[in-house]
Amino acid sequence: MRLAGKLAIAAAVLAGASALAFWWLTAPRVLPAEDVAAFPPGDAAEGERIFWAGGCASCHASPGSEGEARLSLPGGVRLATGFGTFIAPNISSHPVDGIGAWDIGDFANAMQRGVSPDGRHYYPAFPYTSYARMTPDDVANLFAFLKTLPPVAGQAEPTRLGFPFNIRRGIGLWKLVNLDPAPVVSIEGASADVLLGQYLVEGPGHCGECHTPRDVSGGLKTGEWLAGAVAAEGEGVVPNITPQGLSWSASEIAYYLESGFTPDFDTVGGAMVDVQKNMAMLPAEDRAAIAAYLKAVPGHPNGFPAR
Structure with missing residues (x-):
């Protein structure tokens, strides 16, 4: 076989190996099944506190909402950035357009791993890199509270990103560097x-x-x-x-x-x-x-x- 042919085969093998490595490194990684099984039922009253601490209404209520309307969560808030425009989704208890059909595993993986129920990466405009530091109790409490809120029909517009940011699979590499549940700072003798x-x-x-x-x-x-x-x-x-x-x-x-x-x-x-x-x-x-x-x-x- 001529040198050119050998080089072409080597290049093809290298490209294939690189593609496989990329696919493996960028795969969405969910919580272990035993961790999900250990989540408690959740306390909706405690979950309301986490709802406000987490600022859920700021992104997922309709823009400009006040009063009780802040507990209606159809999404729609836009975040225009250098990467593109992120649009917050419906997280109401609607079973089709919101998260009403989710179980605790779906919710915990979204909150702490940035992975959707259908196995896709969420973009980190959804701050799961911070939510990864939440306790299982508070994740379950928040989920219990969200289930008490009204279902709202209708889906928000999809997020709009340009190439290459619209390649969700690449978020897997970003997570390897940036998704860490450890505390950010160490404060000696903290009260x-x-x-x-x-x-x-x-x-x-x-x-x-x-x-x-x-x-x-x-x-x-x-x-x-x-x-x-x-x-x-x-x-x-x-x-x-x-x-x-x-x-x-x-x-x-x-x-x-x-x-x-x-x-x-x-x-x-x-x-x-x-x-x-x-x-x-x-x-x-x-x-x-x-x-x-x-x-x-x-x-x-x-x-x-x-x-």
């Missing part, structure tokens, strides 16, 4: 309040998803945790909320989360309006714990360009 705040901020509250800068792949730069970032939409920035960027006391932070008023009598604005509404629904001890954690994290310079 119970700080540990609770860490759980709420790093897990269901997913505060780092907006307040931490990202690399070119969209992964969080955890070495600059909560240092602020360029906003995903528009030309603004999300503030630095480490002690180096936020000088408020713990009580001032907690009051801001409750009332929307800053220490200098300004009011909450921008995307934080919805977040503050959610935080106001939490027990006072949760807001105090979040504030305690924000005062305990390592300080960092601003994670966005100087303005």
Whole structure:
């Protein structure tokens, strides 16, 4: 056989091996069956707390919803980014258009592995990299609460991404680098309040998803945790909320989360309006714990360009 023919065969073998490796590395990986079987039934009353901590209504209620309408979850909120436009889906209890036909395994795999019931990767605009840090109890509690909410017919428009971001399978590689259920920071001698705040901020509250800068792949730069970032939409920035960027006391932070008023009598604005509404629904001890954690994290310079 001539050299050219041998090289062609070698190239074909290499290409085939590379394709198989890519397919294996990018496969959606779900929770082990024994882990799913161990999830508790869930407490809807406790789940309501996690619903507000997780900001579910901010993305999955109809845009501009107020009051009881925030408990109707047809989706439709748009997030226009450099990767494309993500559109939040219907997560109401509707059995066809929402998640009404899901079981706890479907929900847990979506929340903690970013995998849909039909075995596809979810895009990480759905912050499962943070939800992966939630306890099984809270995942089950949230699912129990969502099942009590009204079914809403109709599906949101599909997410619109350009090539190559529309190749969902590639998200598997991204997850290998960015999906880690371990705590982000280690705080020596942390009090119970700080540990609770860490759980709420790093897990269901997913505060780092907006307040931490990202690399070119969209992964969080955890070495600059909560240092602020360029906003995903528009030309603004999300503030630095480490002690180096936020000088408020713990009580001032907690009051801001409750009332929307800053220490200098300004009011909450921008995307934080919805977040503050959610935080106001939490027990006072949760807001105090979040504030305690924000005062305990390592300080960092601003994670966005100087303005």
